[in-house]
Amino acid sequence: WWCQGYSEPGAGSDLASLKTKAVRDGDHYVVNGAKTWTTYAQFADMMFCLVRTSSEGKRQEGISFVLMDMKSKGITVKPIRTMDGGEEINEVFLDDVRVPVENLIGEEGKGWTYAKFLLGYERTGMATIGRSRRQLKEVRKIAASEPLGEGTLLDDPKFREKAAAIEIDLLALESLVLQVLAEQSAGANPGPESSFLKIKGTEIQQALSELLLEAVGNYAHPFVPEALEHGWNEEPIGPAYAAAAAPHYFNYRKTSIYGGTNEIQKNIVAKMILGL
Structure with missing residues (x-):
């Protein structure tokens, strides 16, 4: 390890x-x-x-x-x-x-070069298309089970608009990821575009964690981290899926920081891609 x-x-x-x-x-x-x-x-x-x-x-x-x-x-x-x-x-x-x-x-003295090379691959991996797609599907499933008025939360136009906006961003990010992977398969190393993948990938992850809180509603308010531990055998507060909502939201504040903050990545994109 x-x-x-x-x-x-x-x-x-x-x-x-x-x-x-x-x-x-x-x-x-x-x-x-x-x-x-x-x-x-x-x-x-x-x-x-x-x-x-x-x-x-x-x-x-x-x-x-x-x-x-x-x-x-x-x-x-x-x-x-x-x-x-x-x-x-x-x-x-x-x-x-x-x-x-x-x-x-x-x-000796070349560590900065080696670290940048590795960070390019790390940031490319932070796009996490598959995980975000699965979570969006789960959020919609939860919203479809939450009553709202005469229908469900998934019937609410504002909620559907938020979910659709995330899906559009995810599809656009997937297209760029496939382009980057094709270039790597041809022998190229990750370039500054990995910074963009990191920025957008983590923004989508955070947006999904926020939408999950909205879908779960009031049952997301209790913060019971023990409920996520192996062997926890107490009655859940609300639906079983609600226990992870708040811990997941709090944990995912880190994604825009690790691997180089998104602010630093924007500087890299501005300099290396846009030539500013």
Whole structure:
């Protein structure tokens, strides 16, 4: 199991300002610093990690990419409890952690290049067309079971308009995803268009989580994160599907932040695609 050591307490969107330092000591690097928002670090065997091996020249040129054994002495993992009650993300503290030089990926000082390459694939994957399509189908199914006036919520023109707008965005995003995948199949690497996929994909995911809250109605108000845990055997408050609505909504506030905030992605699109 791998976790990703990119973001730091003072270096998230401005990743090039990272301060976790790796100093060469014989056949090892001695690493000191901290990482944050590290997903499932508590379960990880290894971490691929960005470290600063030089402070000379451009900030990006002093960053290297190393593989770190999470069982190494000096690594402390502390969970961060999220708004939905989960503990999927963590702080990782690195105190005199010794990393073999052979765990350096590629060349020293090229970590920024390798990280950007990987982030292109990560952002492409954030479009999550299939998952969003399934959730839209589920939202419509729920709305069709919620009474409203003489019909159901799904009969309400305003609700139908919101669902249709999301579906239109999803179809347009799918078209772009297929174009990007075709280019990758022909041997191209992800380009700046992956930033657009990330922006629109996460906006759709958040819009769906909001529409789900609207469909569930008042039963979405109780926040019972325990209801999502394995072995929970209490009577649900309202329909069984309502228990996940609020936790899902709160959790998905993160999607426009991770993988590079949507604001940063818009800057990339403006510069690299629109030439502004």
